[in-house]
Amino acid sequence: MSLQTAELGEVPAATTRVARAAFPKGSLAMRIRDELGELFSDAEFAGLYPSRGRPAWSPARLALVSIMQYAEGLTDRQAADAVRGRLDWKYLLGLELTDPGFHYSVLSEFRDRLIAGSLGTQVLDRLLEAADAKGLLKTSGRARTDSTVVLASTRKMNGLVMLGETLRAALNAAAEAEPQWLAAHAPPTWFDTYASRLEDSRLPGGKGKQDELVERIGTDGMIFLKAVYEPDAPSFLRQLATVQTLRVMWVQQYLIEDGRVRRRELKDRPPGAMRVVTPYDTEARASVKRGVYWDGYKVHLTETCEPDSPNLITHVVTTDATVQDVSVLRPIHAHLSERAWLPAAHLTDAGYATAREIVAAREQYGFQLVGPLLRSTSWQARETTGFAQADFTVDWENQQVTCPTGKTNKSWRHSVSRHGTPVIRARFSIRDCRPCPARQQCNRTEHRQGRTITLQPRAEHTALQQARNDEASEEWQKQYSHRAGVEGTISQGVRAFGLRRCRYRGLDKARLQHQLTAAAMNLHRIDAWLTGTPRALTRVSRFAALRPAG
Known part of the structure; x- marks a missing residue:
């Protein structure tokens, strides 16, 4: 299938x-065409098609x-029917009234081409x-980010x-x-x-009998794998995706x-991160968040x-x-920087904000990362009577840490954390810590060493202290309150656009689904702005509205 590039041109x-006669007040599709014009051109997708073959339907139109x-939650068949039969879609696509459209399978093929060419983000x-x-796009002010779970298309x-x-x-x-x-290698019991x-069958009750069935399945799988990998077995059987999944699963389990x-x-x-959880989507992974x-x-x-x-x-x-969450923050910033869409302030929750990322955002891109930082989990920080790290004074010039009782560290050593990030470990002498009257507030271990304080590099440590001080201010709270709106975006994506459930199997297809979903949500938001539709307020139940103030 080849591509003969052409401009969409004016609407016939x-x-x-x-x-116009059928939609005197317009529709979403018509308003988008009138306001944004021709969004795509065939030339942008030329690399997805070979130079020879049957002419392809316009990829610029297929992207739309x-x-x-x-945007309308349609299946491939319904979308193809809409191209053939809906006037507002023909207006959006710039088609003649008699245009017959395309077979619905073209959409699936087009998505595969987008994935192969990594053009989902470009759309x-x-x-x-x-x-x-x-x-209509204002990126110089605030931006906000949040995440949500996405269920695989396979059954649990x-x-x-x-x-x-x-x-x-x-x-x-x-x-x-x-x-x-x-048929020659399968025992009769396998068919049962x-x-x-x-x-769909009657599984055995009780843990003991279920464990026996698990071991029997494992034995049967080993027998099958051994037969497949025999020299006289058809070699292409080993290349089957399901057989490879079976081999990986059996090694893991x-x-x-x-x-x-x-x-x-x-x-x-x-x-x-490595464990396969279903044979029908080998890239899906099991996780847990807040229960x-x-x-x-x-x-x-x-x-x-x-x-x-x-x-x-x-x-x-x-x-x-x-x-x-924190691992995706820098790729987000790199992409926004490449497109010149970096905000002045990026609002995130505690899953994204760290002292390291605050420093990186400021030094690499020149904007402010705003988000609550996770509190220390040490017992000293949890107990108000304990001496937490924040209670120690750091003199960076002289590489000296002073404890609340006035003692200073014995050593200052550069090291790395268990996550591979650089840290500084300042250790106090056991001669100072052992006789200290406040030892129970500081170090309850029986080790033959004094208290060790682990510090982040100076810039990150300073940013951490500053950020925690800022969190208590009214100005910071007012600025951060704007982050809550992204919860509404997540809700809109889940409830109106099917964001929670994958339509397809595999990470690449899930990624394209979410890129197209985001584009569809943007169309609705642009249309709402053009028609003056006000943003919905946070919904409060009648009973919740009766809550006493304070």
Whole structure:
């Protein structure tokens, strides 16, 4: 399939006349076309298509269709039907009234091309550039970021069902690829266990019997893998994705002990970032946040938040569920800097804000990162009578730390933390600490060493102290209160645009889904701004409104 690039051009006169008659007040699609013009050109997607082959449908139009599909929550079939039959969509796309559109499968193929060319971000950025040209994007003020959980498109399974389904998926794939070979190697009992979903059969009750079934599944899987890797077995069976998943899953979940297949103890299994949780989406990961357990991914949305312009999502990051929020902050800043969309103040929650990131934002990009910093978890900080690190005075010029009783450190050593970041460890002499009358408030260990204070580098330490002092001020609280609005963005994405659940399988497809979702949300927000639709207020139930003040 080849691409013959062409400009979309003006909306045909007949399409304009009929669409205006059908929609005298306009519609979202028509207003977007009138305000933002031709958002995309075919030339932007030329690298996605070969030079020879059957002519492709316009990728510039397909990009618009993909965004509108998410804006209205349509399936591929419904979106293709809308291109054929809806006047406002024909107006948006600049099509003749008689244009027959395309087969719905073209949309799936186009998404695959976007993923292969890593153009999902470019689609969102192009929309933002068009909004910026019309004065609708204000990035020089405040921005805010937050994340939410995203459930994988696959069903949730417990450990027993997960193992059985992994083996069943591999058996089904082998049966399709080499039925005669599998029929010759599959014991009759396998058909009773793996012919249908495990959760559809009567699973044994009691932990003991379930453990026996887990070991039996493990043994069957080992037998199957051994047969597949025999020299006389068809070699392409080993390359099947489900067989590779089975091999990885069995390495993670089982071991052979005294000639018997046993399931590994939880502490012997890989960490969550590596552990496969479903055979049907091998990139999904299991995680927990504030008591919420889920299998899937996590999406981070960054938006503007100025009163004199629509709040537009300027960046989207999708990761697996185990990635910490703070790790995506620098990629967000790098992208915004590249596009000249950096804010003056970036509002985040405690999951993103650290002293290190505050310094990096100020020194690398020249803006302020605003967010509450996590408090110390030491017992000294938790108990008001204890001597926490904040109670020690640091003289950076002389590399000296003074404790609340007036003693100074014996050594000053540069080191690294368990996370690999640079730190400074200042240790006090045991001769000073052991006879100290305030020892129980400072160091309760029986080690033969004095108290050790771990400091971040000077710039980060200073930023940490300053940030914690600022948090108590009324000015900081007023500034940070604007971050709460991003919760509404998350809610809108989840409730109106299906942000919580993946439509497709795999991280790349989830990432593209979220980029198109963000573009669709931006279309709605631009349309609301153009039509003067006020932003919704925070909803308060009638009972909650009766809460006494104070």
